[in-house]
Amino acid sequence: MFDKILIANRGEIALRVIRACREMGIQSVAVHSTADSDAMHVRMADESVCIGPPPSTDSYLSVPAIISACEITGAQAIHPGYGFLSENASFVQILEDHDIKFIGPTAEHIRIMGDKITAKETMLKLGVPCVPGSEGGVPDLETAKKVAAEIGYPVIVKATAGGGGRGMKLAKTAKDIESAFQTARSEGKAAFGNDEVYIEKYLTRPRHIEIQVFGDGKGKAVHLGERDCSLQRRHQKVFEEAPGPAIDAETRARIGKICADAVAGINYIGAGTIEFLYEDGEFYFIEMNTRLQVEHPVTEAIFGVDLVREQIRVAEGLDMSFSQEDIEVNGHAIEVRINAEKLPDFRPCPGRITQYHAPGGLGVRMDSALYDGYSIPPYYDSLIGKLIVHGRDRPEALARLNRALGELIVDGVDTTVPLFNALLAEKDIQTGDYNIHWLEKWLETNLGAS
Numbered sequence: 001m002f003d004k005i006l007i008a009n010r011g012e013i014a015l016r017v018i019r020a021c022r023e024m025g026i027q028s029v030a031v032h033s034t035a036d037s038d039a040m041h042v043r044m045a046d047e048s049v050c051i052g053p054p055p056s057t058d059s060y061l062s063v064p065a066i067i068s069a070c071e072i073t074g075a076q077a078i079h080p081g082y083g084f085l086s087e088n089a090s091f092v093q094i095l096e097d098h099d100i101k102f103i104g105p106t107a108e109h110i111r112i113m114g115d116k117i118t119a120k121e122t123m124l125k126l127g128v129p130c131v132p133g134s135e136g137g138v139p140d141l142e143t144a145k146k147v148a149a150e151i152g153y154p155v156i157v158k159a160t161a162g163g164g165g166r167g168m169k170l171a172k173t174a175k176d177i178e179s180a181f182q183t184a185r186s187e188g189k190a191a192f193g194n195d196e197v198y199i200e201k202y203l204t205r206p207r208h209i210e211i212q213v214f215g216d217g218k219g220k221a222v223h224l225g226e227r228d229c230s231l232q233r234r235h236q237k238v239f240e241e242a243p244g245p246a247i248d249a250e251t252r253a254r255i256g257k258i259c260a261d262a263v264a265g266i267n268y269i270g271a272g273t274i275e276f277l278y279e280d281g282e283f284y285f286i287e288m289n290t291r292l293q294v295e296h297p298v299t300e301a302i303f304g305v306d307l308v309r310e311q312i313r314v315a316e317g318l319d320m321s322f323s324q325e326d327i328e329v330n331g332h333a334i335e336v337r338i339n340a341e342k343l344p345d346f347r348p349c350p351g352r353i354t355q356y357h358a359p360g361g362l363g364v365r366m367d368s369a370l371y372d373g374y375s376i377p378p379y380y381d382s383l384i385g386k387l388i389v390h391g392r393d394r395p396e397a398l399a400r401l402n403r404a405l406g407e408l409i410v411d412g413v414d415t416t417v418p419l420f421n422a423l424l425a426e427k428d429i430q431t432g433d434y435n436i437h438w439l440e441k442w443l444e445t446n447l448g449a450s
């Protein structure tokens with residue numbers, strides 16, 4: 001059993017993990033950069049260690065500094081949160097060699113899913129439906145032309161080391177393939193030191209549907225339904241909900257079982273997300289994330305489970321506290337991401353919070369590390385809070401979101417709150433009729449953004 005866990009993260013997700021630790025009777029260690037000495041995660045943890053100067057590369061991403069902090073404090077395990085080192089296979093390999101438990105999947109599974117070609121090959125073998133495309137990598141332009149013609153245009157060329165929209169190029173017709181192929185290749189090389197690319201049929205108006213999975217590392221796994229995360233801007237999610245407005249119980253059970261069986265088949269341990277594009281009633285696998293995601297609270301709300309607690313349990317070698325038959329969807333949950341950004345261009349807006357008041361009441365959860373007088377440093381992500389609402393059905397969740405946004409006060413910096421007030425007035429949002437392009441089109445029309 002762990003008696004002390006180090007959290008290699010900051011902000012709201014660090015608080016989220018500290019809270020789970022406290023409920024389990026586990027001591028928590030915060031790490032922080034010199035820019036975060038006054039941060040809430042430092043205050044809330046049982047202990048804290050300064051691990052370096054403000055830039056992430058010298059602090060939250062510094063493997064030697066984080067391992068030293070573990071050794072100094074006697075923490076037996078590290079929870080990585082999301083971002084930073086959460087999907088860094090070399091980091092996890094080093095922890096395995098230092099006898100520090102990583103609260104997450106194995107280095108091997110992170111490596112497999114981090115390479116998108118290997119991820120796709122693995123999923124295909126495990127019976128997960130994938131986007132039609134090249135079999136593995138496409139080595140040269142000649143092959144790219146041949147493969148694209150076979151698949152049929154439009155196609156999309158993706159860097160195997162990419163993901164989250166980086167190193168991706170659309171070829172609408174045969175005259176675009178040369179440029180798409182070369183650009184995806186050089187972007188992959190420049191950004192990730194890997195120029196391998198693959199090609200897929202381009203789906204023109206899908207939803208982004210992701211399935212939450214969870215494995216015990218011993219061949220048992222469950223799914224916790226889907227989240228619809230189609231409302232994105234520049235590959236950043238802004239509004240997420242569960243269940244998906246377009247997914248019925250039968251569809252959920254079918255794709256959920258496929259995903260749970262797949263991760264059980266590789267003895268996957270901990271939380272994972274299998275991302276799909278969903279169009280015309282069909283699921284197409286695109287990527288798997290081997291971490292706890294920002295939007296995990298909507299799943300926690302509708303299933304009534306604590307995903308961080310389960311992550312800690314399975315990392316300790318315990319069984320999960322529930323099995324598939326024990327859980328079912330209850331109501332509807334929505335999360336909106338509150339960023340310190342100025343509209344209409346979403347420019348980061350760090351600065352001092354002069355007044356903060358979190359909404360409350362039935363079905364409202366505010367995950368944030370803000371407090372009155374806190375100064376948001378300019379070095380990190382602009383996410384300053386997540387407002388999650390839960391209702392008996394989607395209309396109730398929407399009404400509750402509207403009410404909670406009205407109670408929220410964040411003064412001193414600009415935030416994305418006005419965007420959500422405007423979105424709630426839209427018929428398509430009220431009916432759930434949107435796809436991955438809806439938000440960018442809406443922003444262009446309504447905010448004149450590019």
Ligand code: MV4
Pocket residue numbers: 131156163164165166168200201202203204208229230232235277286287436437
């Ligand atoms: C696609 C696609 C259409 N067809 N793949 C973007 C991020 C990365 N996770 C995958 N992405 C896409 N892959 C095929 N074959 C469209 C996107 C895409 C997208 C996906 C999810 C959410 C928002 C998106 C916005 C633009 C493009």
